[in-house]
Amino acid sequence: MKLDELYAVLRRRGVLWPSAEIYGGAQGLFDYGPLGTSLKRRLQDAWRSWFLGLSDDYHLIEPAEMLPEAVVRASGHLENFTDPEVSCSACKNSFRAETLLEKIRPQGVDGLTAEQIGEIVRSNQVRCPTCGASALGVPRPFNLMFQTTLGTSGHERVYLQPETAQASYLSFARMWDVGRRALPLGIAVIGRAYRNEIAPRQVLFRMRVFTQAELQIFFDPRSFPVPFSAVASERLPVLRVARRELGEESPEEVTAAELVVSGLPEFYVFHLVHMLRFLRDVLRYPAERIRFLEKSEKERAFYNRLQFDAEFHFESLGGFREVGAVHYRGDYDLTRHGTGAGRDFSVTLGPDDRVLPHVLELTFGVDRNLWALADALLAKDGERTLWRLPPYLAPVPVGVFPLNPKEHREAARRLVGELRAEGIVAGYDEARSIGRRYARMDEAGTPYSVTVDALSVDDGPEHGTVTLRDRDSKAQERLAASALAPRLQPLLRPPVPAYD
RNA sequence: GCGGGCAUAGUGUAGUCUGGUUAUCACAUAGGCUUGCCAAGCCUAUAACCCGGGUUCAAAUCCCGGUGCCCGCACCA
Structure with missing residues (x-):
């Protein structure tokens, strides 16, 4: 996109x-x-x-x-951020403003703002020492670090x-x-x-x-x-x-x-x-x-x-x-x-x-x-937008939905509680059609959607089972609700390199 | 920082040139009816003119200033 x-x-x-x-x-x-x-x-x-x-x-x-000033002085950050550089847009070389202006301003450029230096370069029609073009710009600001002081005296300078x-x-x-x-x-x-x-x-x-x-x-x-x-x-x-x-x-x-x-x-x-x-x-x-x-x-x-x-x-x-x-x-x-x-x-x-x-x-x-x-x-895949995040990166790895809220709400909420007790972040949604709920999950990057339906709650051979829907393939399979946590947990751990 | 363009509900937009009804439409969201496995349908609701100043009887619309965003250049130690 x-x-x-x-x-x-x-x-x-x-x-x-x-x-x-x-x-x-x-x-x-x-x-x-x-x-x-x-x-x-x-x-x-x-x-x-x-x-x-x-x-x-x-x-x-x-x-x-926060770093005390001594740190950024030693690391070179203070020095490198303090010397303004002027670059030539024609040949891409850059020069320290102090060197560039040493004939015009022998006293140096300390204390001047970038704009002031840029103005001096412009008004004196300073040319690029390398290519000779009048294409020198305004130098970048002196200090790209945020500075503040520690304590009430204001003497001890620190930098983010x-x-x-x-x-x-x-x-x-x-x-x-x-x-x-x-x-x-x-x-x-x-x-x-x-x-x-x-x-x-x-x-x-x-x-x-x-x-x-x-x-x-x-x-x-x-x-x-x-x-x-x-x-x-x-x-x-x-x-x-x-x-x-x-x-x-x-x-x-x-x-x-x-x-x-x-x-x-x-x-x-x-x-x-x-x-x-x-x-x-x-x-x-x-x-x-x-x-x-x-x-x-x-x-x-x-x-x-x-x-x-x-x-x-x-x-x-x-x-x-x-x-x-x-x-x-x-x-x-x-x-x-x-x-x-x-x-x-x-x-x-x-x-x-x-x-x-x-x-x-x-x-x-x-x-x-x-x-x-x-x-x-x-990315967009036809009508739907889906975020193919790996399961271990997905903010909400599992969504749980009652197919019909009136009849399956209780079982679905219970399942959410069980998954959370197993340390799995599970979302719950009962609003609007099941297709719309799947679509919302697709866009949020949720890789697995679990639906509780009539077979889940009715007495019968499939009692206690739910459907597990895969975000990327939209494929569904039926399995026991109790099998969800052991099935999902390994998928929700980020990979580690082979151990030597 | 320079140059160019842009700014209207959560998102995308119509309206701006040529000032004048209650600011258009879609999607999304929420509630309801219906349905019950892939964004269905119907009803209802929430919700916007970037900020400040000016011109005018009247400003989303014209003018000025600011802020933010996008593109190119520069910058990115």
């Missing part, structure tokens, strides 16, 4: 809507409704089950979301975290002591990130407050053993830099083993494979709409040694967009925070064996992927 149409369905069903809607909304802020809240929680649960399942040594923590990763690096020393003092050590965070984006766009795609799920894996750069043979023959849709430079946009299928032969480390490819399996097998994105885009040296942050973005082809956005990534960050983060905090974050692995761990980062944009689940799996 197109963006407007998809967004309309999601608003109508109460999946999400603009924040502060009654006051006209606020750019880049969204509220999740009942279905969206539940879906997002289940998506996060699925992420956690999958990625923490990769190793006994990967753990979830929940850090505060612009990414969840920093909190994991801050926790490394504590986690080393809390844990078994062994590498690799994975620290996972599911949390909010806050960025004062210049131009939030496309609903959930670029928000000012959003949720990230990230796994930072600290490892010994000399040795990061993984059970690679289990994934060696997996085929990945990759678009390597060399191929991109030829103008190709479609990925090619390459096995994990071939990627290793090409020079990528086994640990890196191993995690790439599991990112693919999560998107394809757990979230059930169509395989042909997933690709792994290798970022060139120029495109990636300077500290990233390797970077593949996991991209999904959004029909609503008209192309591939990033939904996750795998970054090999080297020792950049622990080095920076070591300098910033005046500590050495090297760890002792044995006698005369100290090493500064390297970091492999797996990122996952929760909101973007929620949108992708709608984009990929919510």
